[in-house]
Every structure is written in C-alpha cells, then in structure tokens.
Amino acid sequence: MNRSKITLADIAETAGVSPATVSRVLNGDPRVATDRVERVNRAIKELGYSPNRAARTLVTGKTGLVAAVIDSNLNVFSDPFWGQITTGISQALQEANFSALLMVRPLDVDDPSVVASLAPGQVDGAIFFQLHNDDTVNLLQDMGLPLVVVGRPEASSKLVYVDSDNLGGAVQATEHLIARGCRTVATVAGNQQLSSGRLRLEGYRRALVDADVAFDESLVAYGDWTDESGAAAMGTLLDSRPDIDGVFVANDLMALGVMTVLEQRGLKVPDQIAVVGFDNMFAGRLGRQQLTTVEQDVQGLGAKAASMVIQMIDGGKPSSVVLPTSLIVRETA
Amino acid sequence: MNRSKITLADIAETAGVSPATVSRVLNGDPRVATDRVERVNRAIKELGYSPNRAARTLVTGKTGLVAAVIDSNLNVFSDPFWGQITTGISQALQEANFSALLMVRPLDVDDPSVVASLAPGQVDGAIFFQLHNDDTVNLLQDMGLPLVVVGRPEASSKLVYVDSDNLGGAVQATEHLIARGCRTVATVAGNQQLSSGRLRLEGYRRALVDADVAFDESLVAYGDWTDESGAAAMGTLLDSRPDIDGVFVANDLMALGVMTVLEQRGLKVPDQIAVVGFDNMFAGRLGRQQLTTVEQDVQGLGAKAASMVIQMIDGGKPSSVVLPTSLIVRETA
DNA sequence: TCTTCTCCTGAAAGCGTTTTCACGCGCTCA
C-alpha cells in the first residue's frame, strides 16, 4: 500500500537497466531491445509505478493540461448543456492524453490571476466559453497560448471558434412555420448579450425576408432564457398582436413558458398557433403536445473544441467550425 | 510579448539577490529585509514573471490540483445541476489556490487509467460523484488520497460524503401533502440505483408511517428522472388508483410530466390532486400553476465538498455533512 | 584483418523551484 514513492529509478533498478532505458520504454522509443522492454514493463506492473507528471512537465515543457474557462459572470451554471459540453471536452482530451482544468472565473475585470494561471508553461491550451469581451482572451492569444472559443466572438476577431449553427437553425425553424402556413410569425428572442441570442433572432429575421415577409418589430419579444421570461414575453406579444399564428422561441425552456401561456389563453397548438423551440431539451410533452424544436449537438461542440485545441497545440492552424443543427418536427408545429 | 522563459533566476539577477531570496519573497517568508522584498517585487512585475508550477510541484510534492471525477456511465451530463456543482467546486478551490481537474471516466470497469491519474503525486485530492460501486474509490482512499464523495455511499462505507438531505426533504414534502388534507398520497419515485432516488422514496415512506398511514405499494411508481418517465408513471398510477389526491414527485422534471398528465385528464391541481416536486428547477409555471417543490443548495454542495477535501489535504478529518433542504410552497400544493 | 557503420545502451546534464545548511554580521549579556 505504500505507493508513496516509486520512481523511475526504482524500476530501472529492479529491471536491471538504466533510467534512460526505462524512460525510452515509457515513451515508446522503438529502438529498445524487446527483451528489455519486457523486463521494464514487468517491473512497472509489479511495483505499480506511474510516472510523475510534474517532473515530466518540467523537462518537456508540456503540461498535458488544457483549461476550460468559463466567465463566472455569465450564468451558464444553470444551463443544462454545460454538463454535456464539459463531458465532450473531457472525453476528447482524455483520448489524446490531456486533462481538463476547470476554471470558473470573472473574465471581464482586469484580473491578472486568470492570465497568470494561463501563462505559457501553466497549461498547453485553453477553451473559452462565450465571452462578453475578448480582451483577456486576445492578450493570452498574443502570448502564444493555443486557444479556441466556444460560441461566436465578435466578427472582427481573429479568434478561432466552434459554434452551433444558431443562425441556420433559427432560419430552419422559421421557414418551417412559414411553410406550414403561418402568416403572422412572431419570435421570443433570448438574451441579446450572447451571440446565440443574437443569431437566433437574426435567423428569424432572415427567414422572413427570404420569404418576402416584412420584419415587424411588434412581433419580437425578449426573454432571458428562463421559462418565466418566456411566459411573460408571450403574454406581451399576444396582448399587442392577437393575430399571431406561429412563434419561434429561442430556447426550449422559454418555450415551456410559452406553452403554458397559450394553454391558459385557450389557444390550440398547433392549429391556432404553432410553436417551435430550440435546444431539444425536453423529450416529453409540454402541455398537451411534444415540442417541435431545433436540436444541436452540444456534446459534439465540446469534443470539437477539444480536438481543435489539440490540433493547435500540435502546431496546426484549424479554422473555425459551425456545427449543423437539425429541426425535429413533433407536435407543436 | 516574449514571456516565454522568465525564470526565478532571471528575476534574482535583475533584483540583485539570490534565487533563494526570490523564492522566499514568493512564499511570503517574513525574514526577508523589506527593501529586498521591494526590489524583488518590482522585478517580478517588470518582467511579468509567474512561477513555474511543475518545478514547484516537483520539489514540494503538492500539485495544487483536486480532481472532480464523474462516472461517465452515469448520465449526470444532462443534469442541470452538474454545472452548478462544478461551479461551486471550482470557486471554492480557487479561493484556496487549488485548481479543479475535470475527469469524466467510466468508473465501474477495472480501469487502471483512472487510478493511475489519481495516484499519489498526480493530484492532492479528489471529489467523486454518486457512484455505482465504491471499489475504485476505496482503493484510492487506501492509497492515501484525500477524497470526498458527493452523494451517499453505501451505509457500510467509511467514505466521507456530502449530500443534500434527500430523506428530510422528501419527508417535508410528504408531510406537507398530508397536512393539507390529502388522504391518498402517491409518489413518483426516481432511479433507485441512485441514493437520491432511494432516499426520496424512503422519506415518503417514513412520513406516511409517522402519520400512521400504511405504506401502500400500489401508490408507488418509478421513473428515471425524465419528464417523459414522470408522465408515464403518473398515468399508470392513476389508472390503478383513481382515488389519489396527492403526489410527491421525486424531481421537478418528472413533475413536469406529471402536471401534463393531470391536465390531460382534467384533474384540478391542487384541489383534486396536489403535487410537490423536488429540486426547484423551474421558476415559472408548469401547466397552470407554479410548482410547490423542495429546494436544495446545489452550488453549496459543490463548495462544501471542495472545502472538505481541502481540509483533508491539510491533514484534517472532516466528517460527512448533510445539507438541509427547504420546502417552497407555491401553487400546486 | 581493419575500418566504417549501425544499433542499442548508459552517464550525465538540465528543467525551475524549494529548502537545508552554514556563514557573517551586529547585538546583547556577562
């Protein structure tokens, strides 16, 4: 049970070879004679040895660590996707023998601590989540840190990102509503501080324009992604525009609120008013129906981000990626 | 911009002192003359130096890392709490100058890789999430790894854990139903593989017994935490026992399904049937009402786990903790 | 047979810190 201190030297001794040889075996150097490889591996297994990361890092300069950085000012906390994304990241990193370092920090203040934690030599790369401002990230990039952003940075930014096709998904959703015959299509938009919120609204607008329908401000209401805010937004919308016969809701949680309001007002879904959500968060029914929604591959988002960062660490220059979304037609539209 | 290689030796040189002195300043050794401290700090700022973790780890033997380990066989992924817990952990660790290492791995197979990643010297401590089997964890504990479990391990286990008061919360919820006059209280239980599922069911049972109501198997249906399964369970329940006038649902997502079914069947909530959930996941309305539910402090759970692990790293022997839950009475019961 | 390669191996340097140890200095206390 005293695994306390088994070093490479120990196993060199019991295997009767030099430390250098052990190191070579560990790193798969093909030049070592097979019988020695055998002896070394046996010794490793026997003594239950595992190499000391710190020592290895010290000489190679590679930490084997990739940081996943979340702006704590952002409430991604309660987002159910957060778990899936981190899972995607963690597993993809793991397969490439990296570990994920989790950092939930305020990014907007000029906090030197986050920069220090990510300075060269501390981690090999980093993945940032949808940020308010890019300053810190740009600084780190200039310092030579391989990094990718999950979500969409400012258009002018040079940052490499990976994102779901929020725009395309919103277009699909809205087109679907138009195609099924809705004449007055409204939207409950999400937080416009976030690129996902902006793009889903823009997709709605674009689909309308493409269908030669004028964009009408009075058909847009804003929520903050919560079910509550969705309900409130839908209420406002209906009060001013009772003629609405279709609504694209920027996420499923708000759609939950929307469905509730529609039921309270006795509006039949989808006959009187059709509803499309975004996220595919609920497998089951919302009110009387199953929600038609846009699905995104959240775990894939994380995995992609991880593989891109690894690519950059290996000296590659991957370009930004937008992952496709797909419309899942169920009962509400 | 060439932060590439600034070492302690560099700043020793520009400050005109020995490396040893710089190290002492870095570690707040009080014995260094104030003017030298001043000189050193100036040099540090000037050169933008930050100490190399690996080198430090190598000599001190402390990594400054705490692993957060999740069984990937478990689908905590989609659990919205996962984000909050990790946030709690990450922030609490950060305050104590530790970093969180995220590991999503299969724990039930005899995977040596997870043990190797957590062997002494790789991390200072670990936090495990509700596990199916304790073998790996016990092994690591025997190897001297400071660790705490989030969730409830087997009763016989020696593991230190932190958990919400699932039992107490369920008792509260059920008592509330009884107190408001429900005569036939059913429950939609969660996954019985998980301690939370078992304890919430047990709490329901205990509250009944305490109120001198016989526990009746036909009033129990099982779901798997999803809204779909909640709806199915409630349907089954009502088919066999139309006399039910109150139901404790083991989580809010299933309660969402339950509410839908009740509405479909035209049952008035809470007059004909009262509903209490668990988790306080939805701020808004479910169907026509706002859900009465049991709230747990998820982020606090993570923070507590982190502080306990730190305590253990510092040589302490914290005992297990059960965090209180509270009943939030709204409209459905 | 003697050189020249090739192949495998070990010795040793070095990665950037912390920490022990010893030293010199200026005091205080007999």
Place this chain on the structure above:
DNA sequence: TGAGCGCGTGAAAACGCTTTCAGGAGAAGA
C-alpha cells in the same frame, strides 16, 4: 571585551524525469 545569539542571506543539493552525447558491440564493406 569576548563569548554567544539571532537574523538575514546565499550556495548548493534535491525533486523525477527526458534527452543529448558518446561509447561498445557487432555487422558489413574493403
């Protein structure tokens, strides 16, 4: 005034690994 003390400092060893370098043993070529 001399012994002793505490304090601040630097030299150097150590942490566990990788990697360069050089050497020894054969094999191949002359």
